Amino acid sequence: MISLAFILKFIVAAVGAGTPLLFGTVGEIMSEKVGHLNLGVEGMMSVGAVAGFAAGYATGNLACAMVFAFLAGMLSALIYAVLTVSFMANQNVIGLTLTIFGIGFANFVGVYMIGRTGTNNWQLPANLIEQMKNVDIPFLSDIPVLGKLLFSYDPFTYVGIAIALACGWYLFRTKAGLNAQAIGENPAAADAASIRVTKWKYINILLGGGICGIGGAYCSMVINGGVWISDCVGGLGWISVALVIFAAWKPQMAILGSFVFGALRILKYYMPAVIPIAFFNMLPFVITAIVLLAASIRGAKGSHIPENLGNNYFREER
Amino acid sequence: MKKILAFVCALAMMTALFAGCGNNNNEQPSNSGNEGGGAGIAVENIKVGVIHIGDPATGSGYSYTHDQGIVAMQQNLGLSDDQIVRKNNIDDADATAIENAMNECIEEGCNIIFATSWGYMDTCEALAAEHPDVFFSHGTGYKSNGTNFNNYFGRIYQARFLSGIAAGLKTQTNKIGYVSAQGSENGECTSGIDAFAMGVASVNPDAVVEVKVTNSWYDPEGEGQAAQALIDDGCDVIAQHCDTNNPQIKARDNNVWGVGYNSDMTAEVGDAVLTSVVWNWGAYYTTAVQNVINGTWVPGTNVENYFGSLADGLLDITALSPEAAEGTQDAIAIAEAAINDGSFDVFTGTYTDAAGNTIGCDGVMECNDGTTLEVDGTNYAAITKYYKNVVVK
Numbered sequence: 001m002i003s004l005a006f007i008l009k010f011i012v013a014a015v016g017a018g019t020p021l022l023f024g025t026v027g028e029i030m031s032e033k034v035g036h037l038n039l040g041v042e043g044m045m046s047v048g049a050v051a052g053f054a055a056g057y058a059t060g061n062l063a064c065a066m067v068f069a070f071l072a073g074m075l076s077a078l079i080y081a082v083l084t085v086s087f088m089a090n091q092n093v094i095g096l097t098l099t100i101f102g103i104g105f106a107n108f109v110g111v112y113m114i115g116r117t118g119t120n121n122w123q124l125p126a127n128l129i130e131q132m133k134n135v136d137i138p139f140l141s142d143i144p145v146l147g148k149l150l151f152s153y154d155p156f157t158y159v160g161i162a163i164a165l166a167c168g169w170y171l172f173r174t175k176a177g178l179n180a181q182a183i184g185e186n187p188a189a190a191d192a193a194s195i196r197v198t199k200w201k202y203i204n205i206l207l208g209g210g211i212c213g214i215g216g217a218y219c220s221m222v223i224n225g226g227v228w229i230s231d232c233v234g235g236l237g238w239i240s241v242a243l244v245i246f247a248a249w250k251p252q253m254a255i256l257g258s259f260v261f262g263a264l265r266i267l268k269y270y271m272p273a274v275i276p277i278a279f280f281n282m283l284p285f286v287i288t289a290i291v292l293l294a295a296s297i298r299g300a301k302g303s304h305i306p307e308n309l310g311n312n313y314f315r316e317e318r
Numbered sequence: 319m320k321k322i323l324a325f326v327c328a329l330a331m332m333t334a335l336f337a338g339c340g341n342n343n344n345e346q347p348s349n350s351g352n353e354g355g356g357a358g359i360a361v362e363n364i365k366v367g368v369i370h371i372g373d374p375a376t377g378s379g380y381s382y383t384h385d386q387g388i389v390a391m392q393q394n395l396g397l398s399d400d401q402i403v404r405k406n407n408i409d410d411a412d413a414t415a416i417e418n419a420m421n422e423c424i425e426e427g428c429n430i431i432f433a434t435s436w437g438y439m440d441t442c443e444a445l446a447a448e449h450p451d452v453f454f455s456h457g458t459g460y461k462s463n464g465t466n467f468n469n470y471f472g473r474i475y476q477a478r479f480l481s482g483i484a485a486g487l488k489t490q491t492n493k494i495g496y497v498s499a500q501g502s503e504n505g506e507c508t509s510g511i512d513a514f515a516m517g518v519a520s521v522n523p524d525a526v527v528e529v530k531v532t533n534s535w536y537d538p539e540g541e542g543q544a545a546q547a548l549i550d551d552g553c554d555v556i557a558q559h560c561d562t563n564n565p566q567i568k569a570r571d572n573n574v575w576g577v578g579y580n581s582d583m584t585a586e587v588g589d590a591v592l593t594s595v596v597w598n599w600g601a602y603y604t605t606a607v608q609n610v611i612n613g614t615w616v617p618g619t620n621v622e623n624y625f626g627s628l629a630d631g632l633l634d635i636t637a638l639s640p641e642a643a644e645g646t647q648d649a650i651a652i653a654e655a656a657i658n659d660g661s662f663d664v665f666t667g668t669y670t671d672a673a674g675n676t677i678g679c680d681g682v683m684e685c686n687d688g689t690t691l692e693v694d695g696t697n698y699a700a701i702t703k704y705y706k707n708v709v710v711k
Binding site for chain 1: 501530531533542547562564567570
């Protein structure tokens with residue numbers, strides 16, 4: 001009954017469902033690695049969603065949309081960074097307000113644009129929608145099984161994987177990245193070792209926000225097929241925050257984690273309806289619990305929560 | 319001090335009293351001109367309140383569709399903008415917010431309040447008792463008090479049957495997908511699926527209707543994913559009972575077809591949408607406000623509920639896409655004529671199609687679990703079983 005072709009289609013759909021989570025998770029890891037728990041992922045994604053959508057609407061160019069989504073995500077993360085790094089405000093409160101602000105801002109711009117189009121809907125141009133479709137590379141995509149498995153996703157997915165790998169390399173293979181991790185573990189020690197704490201906090205938080213912004217653009221542009229819908233991120237930012245734990249603060253693991261979560265989110269539509277939907281809705285949480293349990297038993301190196309996560313660093317209090 | 323206050327109060331009351339008389343005098347001539355002859359309200363004095371669960375400015379979906387109905391009513395009756403009071407984003411699970419919104423409408427002088435979402439029902443009932451001079455008209459529910467609180471809804475299954483014909487003729491894989499917001503326990507969704515499936519069966523007995531449930535009235539991501547799963551399973555027409563365009567967009571992007579719902583989805587998706595099942599709420603809103611204006615509905619007297627049909631113009635299917643199969647228009651026309659002349663009402667009655675087959679279950683529906691269910695045209699909203707060609711995936 002269940003054919004190989006059907007399983008391949010399921011995997012393609014699962015990766016599609018996991019892509020926005022990948023951006024959100026990697027973005028949040030970047031921020032948490034310097035000790036800043038940013039609960040504003042949902043808001044930064046929303047701002048990126050509307051900025052990317054607007055840029056795509058204006059230019060009809062996918063790369064341009066991604067760049068603007070990235071910049072807008074950075075800008076919204078800048079609000080968070082200024083308030084928590086420079087002004088030492090409570091990270092949880094600022095993150096939550098950033099979420100509320102971001103969603104409201106995106107919906108506000110969206111409704112304003114819908115009113116201005118004259119057709120009562122805000123839509124991307126057809127040539128951009130064509131660019132967002134799953135790629136079809138000659139020869140490569142035609143390879144049986146492998147072609148479908150590796151070369152049949154939309155451009156966002158490849159960008160997301162590239163960003164995740166780059167962030168993994170940056171955090172674990174470069175001096176700057178290791179320094180940034182030291183800040184998240186013990187900012188006072190890092191400061192004493194002449195690492196510029198404030199500067200690297202800003203850099204990481206802003207990069208993280210930008211990455212979240214691209215994930216938001218995926219929500220508004222791909223998930224909703226180029227038609228603007230209010231609240232388009234729809235809670236994916238929150239799942240991303242949770243996925244950080246699943247990924248054990250490793251961007252490479254986030255690739256696997258987000259695709260597994262994507263699969264879990266769509267499993268209910270691909271399984272026969274004999275099992276109640278509530279069971280499938282519960283699955284991601286069960287899996288997270290199991291992974292946490294396994295991680296703590298295994299005690300893997302480097303896969304623990306940054307020691308100073310959630311605490312602001314005030315030099316004079318050393 | 320108290321005496322002065324009392325005097326001022328008395329003065330104010332008297333002024334109000336005279337002002338009231340004055341109004342009555344002004345209204346008298348226009349009332350006597352009306353057919354009802356009773357205590358109607360002049361067109362320029364009527365005020366209409368609307369409670370929306372979402373924001374109509376979002377350009378599509380449930381609240382937008384209702385608001386288009388209000389706009390149509392306003393144009394039909396020539397009301398000015400300040401005669402419409404809109405309360406948007408009123409959560410239908412928040413009793414305090416609903417009550418506040420409705421009280422604000424009443425304070426602003428509304429004569430009739432349309433409450434467009436299911437969850438407003440109980441608040442309507444309570445406030446209708448408190449304010450016997452204001453009409454409360456509640457959509458999609460079942461409660462009413464016969465005097466100043468009614469409910470309105472429509473036979474949307476008629477339009478769904480017609481759209482099923484378009485889907486049944488188009489499919490080549492003989493698998494038609496249906497993204498439903500709620501499972502079989504929800505009669506509104508289930509009766510819609512059954513009517514659609516009957517329409518499919520009337521022209522294509524070999525086709526099955528595969529149903530996937532999102533368990534949410536609004537889940538943009540899930541609605542698209544459910545549609546993709548149906549397409550991956552081989553469905554080549556995707557119908558829907560949910561709020562966003564996403565199932566139709568998935569159909570278009572996979573080079574298959576769809577049947578939209580709520581508003582004409584060709585606007586966003588293009589010709590891949592064979593047709594859309596739509597509500598024209600303006601048909602009811604115009605009738606209702608007209609009834610208040612000409613005194614057909616007077617608070618405290620008999621006010622009937624409204625249950626509109628295809629013939630009333632409350633619901634319809636949109637013009638067929640050029641991609642619809644050949645002969646779709648003719649097949650739909652025969653069924654539509656039978657529905658409009660009353661000989662066939664999807665769950666009751668029968669009609670004869672162009673090939674001479676008798677179509678319709680005539681009150682006894684064969685279910686997909688092998689049993690039969692008696693349906694008489696009044697209990698259709700309580701149907702919790704699927705028609706024989708429906709498969710739940």
